[in-house]
Amino acid sequence: MLKYLYLAARGTGQAFILLWDSILSLRELRKIKRPLIEQLEFFGTRSLFLVALASSFVGMVSSVQTAYQIKDYAPLDLLGMGVAKVVMMELGPVITALIVAGRVGAGMAAELGTMRITEQIDALETLGIDSIRHLILPRLLAGIIMMPLLVVLADFVSIMSSAIVSALYLDIPFSTFFSGIRMYFYPIDLFGGLLKSVAFGFLIAFVSSSFGYYAKEGAKGVGIATTQAVMYSSLFVLMADYILGVILYG
């Protein structure tokens, strides 16, 4: 038990040192142009298809389930409003974050872990290059920048797929669906979700980078780091979702 507490405390300490050093290395932002572009592409561009595909199903199932729940109590004209709110405030950011935690988080931890065990991180340091500035900072920035953009895409695809399913199977015309959204739209619904996505993007990049950067004990260590990166990224996303939910909408 004591051993696990010690390991948890050490891991937390290491992660915060990593974060602090990343913040300090913001002074040399101009030196990370190239790795930042690579990470923006890895985090964002290569996640587009998966996020869009998953979001389309989220939108479709939201229509069906919302209709099922409200049909006895409220007119189906309000379906668009209900789906849009739940997508913008909750499902868009959270589902996107969980997908990205699986795809990007695992990739980051595996890449950094492999660099650690093959001494590539040491090689950077011996060349006089700050490995945290070169490897961690671009990942953190990519997470913070790309996650809200992915969530905008996810929101759009979810709402559109929901509108299509509503029109085809629930006989709700597009005009009715979208007028419901317009009538009850509050900017906080959208911007609250986007604010959450910034936090999620940061958390995924930070947690995954941290596990990868401090990986050890060969291939087995990289495997452990990758698993833990996905597991803890997802967990922290859900915890942050609750905390931000209370602050924003509570």
Place this chain on the structure above:
Amino acid sequence: MIEVINLKKRFGEKEVLKGVNLTIEDGEDIAILGKSGEGKSVFLKHIIGLLKPDEGSVLVDGIDITKLSKRELYQIRRSFSYVFQGAALFDSLTVFENIALPLRERAFSEREIKDRVKEALSLVDLDGIEELYPAALSGGMKKRVGLARAIVSKPRYLLYDEPTTGLDVITAWRINKLIKKINKMEGTTGILVTHDIRGALYTSDKIALLSDGVIAEIIESSRYKEAKTEKLREFLEASGFLD
């Protein structure tokens, strides 16, 4: 000049370095010999500040690098290059980008980077492979690219961590010849960690034996037959250099 004073390092229960003392003059080339697991690589990593000692100092030109901040250490490291046992090339970068990386960090012009990379690759007899990725290279080629990356910034101190381990005899000998050529470049101080005694005697002015966590003996390479300690004599005998 590098001075290592009473360097101690422990990993858990195991005390790897028990008080290493060593002085390396400018322009000198020294090989640190020792059995596997004696802490040779650990010692080398202390010299460039990759590891912090539990006790002791490493003075580089009179500055104790064990007490420097991270930023100050990066400045000192600009005088160093380190050749890794497994080459430690960056998988995601081409050979050109691998070698150019330290120069980009120091804001060299693109023209100068191109010229220097070409020159470094030529020195290790690997012209024309700039666009290949490390995955496409053999073990020997990777080590030579690692050497090219180490010399491209024209460092004062070159540290080699088992550069011939895992190579066939011919390739290992080629690497040794390259190391000798690089060590003879003006103003370069070389520290080679190895258990390849033939390579050590060929490339270095002096050999030192690291044994039981301390430097057991230092001797000029040309006078290896006069080795005094039993441990170094045993090492030389085992390699066929003493009867």
